[in-house]
Amino acid sequence: MADFAAACRRQGIKATRQRxxxxxxxxxxxxxxxxxxxxxxxxKRIPAISLDTVxxxxxxxxxxxxxxxxxxxxxxARFDANLDRHHHFVCAVCGRIDDFYSAxxxxxxxxxxxxxxxxxxxxxxxxxxxxxKCQIAGKKKK
Amino acid sequence: MADFAAACRRQGIKATRQRxxxxxxxxxxxxxxxxxxxxxxxxKRIPAISLDTVxxxxxxxxxxxxxxxxxxxxxxARFDANLDRHHHFVCAVCGRIDDFYSAxxxxxxxxxxxxxxxxxxxxxxxxxxxxxKCQIAGKKKK
DNA sequence: CTTTCTGCAAACAATTTGCAGCACG
DNA sequence: CGTGCTGCAAATTGTTTGCAGAAAG
Numbered sequence: 609m610a611d612f613a614a615a616c617r618r619q620g621i622k623a624t625r626q627r628x629x630x631x632x633x634x635x636x637x638x639x640x641x642x643x644x645x646x647x648x649x650x651x652k653r654i655p656a657i658s659l660d661t662v663x664x665x666x667x668x669x670x671x672x673x674x675x676x677x678x679x680x681x682x683x684x685a686r687f688d689a690n691l692d693r694h695h696h697f698v699c700a701v702c703g704r705i706d707d708f709y710s711a712x713x714x715x716x717x718x719x720x721x722x723x724x725x726x727x728x729x730x731x732x733x734x735x736x737x738x739x740x741k742c743q744i745a746g747k748k749k750k
Numbered sequence: 751m752a753d754f755a756a757a758c759r760r761q762g763i764k765a766t767r768q769r770x771x772x773x774x775x776x777x778x779x780x781x782x783x784x785x786x787x788x789x790x791x792x793x794k795r796i797p798a799i800s801l802d803t804v805x806x807x808x809x810x811x812x813x814x815x816x817x818x819x820x821x822x823x824x825x826x827a828r829f830d831a832n833l834d835r836h837h838h839f840v841c842a843v844c845g846r847i848d849d850f851y852s853a854x855x856x857x858x859x860x861x862x863x864x865x866x867x868x869x870x871x872x873x874x875x876x877x878x879x880x881x882x883k884c885q886i887a888g889k890k891k892k
Numbered sequence: 893c894t895t896t897c898t899g900c901a902a903a904c905a906a907t908t909t910g911c912a913g914c915a916c917g
Numbered sequence: 918c919g920t921g922c923t924g925c926a927a928a929t930t931g932t933t934t935g936c937a938g939a940a941a942g
Contacts (some may be wrong), residue, residue: 807923
C-alpha cells in the first residue's frame with residue numbers, strides 16, 4: 609500500500625484515505641468491478657465515503673494512468689447491419705469505426721489458460737488508433 | 751429493400767415504414783451510427799418519426815438478429831488495476847471479466863487493409879462466452 | 893495556512909416504459 | 918377489424934458537477 613501512496617504523490621495528487629482504499633480494493637481483485645461495487649466494498653472500511661467520491665477518484669486515477677478502464681464504447685450504443693464475422697478499427701480521436709476482416713484472427717485459438725475460464729463463443733478484436741482523417745488533421749495543427 | 755420487408759415478416763414483425771427506413775439507413779452506411787444519428791437521417795424521410803421509435807426499432811431488430819450492436823460493455827464502466835498488456839474473457843451470462851495473456855495476439859499484425867484505415871496504437875481482444883460457473887449453473891437447470 | 897479533496901444534492905445524458913390512438917396485414 | 922406499433926411524456930440509470938466545509942502537505 610505504501611507503493612500506492614508513493615504513486616499518488618509521484619502523480620502530484622494527495623494520498624487521501626479514500627483514494628488509498630479504492631486503489632487497494634481494485635488491486636485486490638481481478639474481477640474488474642464497477643464503481644458501485646467498489647463503493648460497497650470500500651464503505652465497509654470508510655462508512656462515510658460517498659459514491660461520488662468513488663467515481664471521481666476512479667476518473668482521477670485513470671487520468672494519471674494509475675489504473676485503467678476496461679475498453680468499451682460506453683457513451684452511446686452503435687449499430688451495425690453487417691452480420692458477418694468481422695472486427696473493428698476504432699479511431700480514438702473521432703470515434704469512427706471501420707470494419708475489417710482477418711483470416712488470422714478467425715483462426716485464433718485461445719491460449720490453454722482460457723479453457724479454465726470458460727467456453728469461448730466469439731472473438732471480437734478492437735484495434736484502437738487514429739484514422740486517416742484524424743492523422744492528417746493532427747499534423748496540420750502542429 | 752424488399753429483402754428487408756421479407757426479413758421482417760420472416761421474423762414475425764410488421765414491416766412498417768419506420769422500420770424499413772431505419773434498416774435502409776443502417777445498411778447504407780459502414781460507419782456504425784448511434785441511435786441519434788440514425789434518427790436525424792431517417793427524419794429527413796419521415797419527419798414525424800420519434801427518437802423513441804428509433805431506439806425501440808433498433809432493439810427489436812437486434813433481438814431478431816436482423817442487425818447487430820457493436821460489442822461493448824456499455825451499461826457500467828469497469829476498472830482494472832492491471833496495466834500490463836492483456837485481453838479479456840467476458841462471460842455473456844453473469845458479466846464476469848477475466849484477464850488472459852496471449853503471445854500470439856501480442857504479435858498480431860493487422861491485415862494490409864487496416865493500414866488504409868489508419869495507424870493502429872493498441873489491440874484489445876474480447877472473448878465472449880460462458881464462464882465455468884455459469885456453464886455449471888446452466889446444466890443444472892436442464 | 894493554502895490548495896486540493898470530499899460529501900451532498902442537483903444536473904445530465906442515454907435509454908426505457910406506460911398509455912392511447914393509428915396502421916399493417 | 919384486431920393486434921401490434923408509434924408518438925408523447927415521464928421515469929430510470931449511470932455518471933458528472935457546483936458548492937461549502939474538511940483534510941493533506
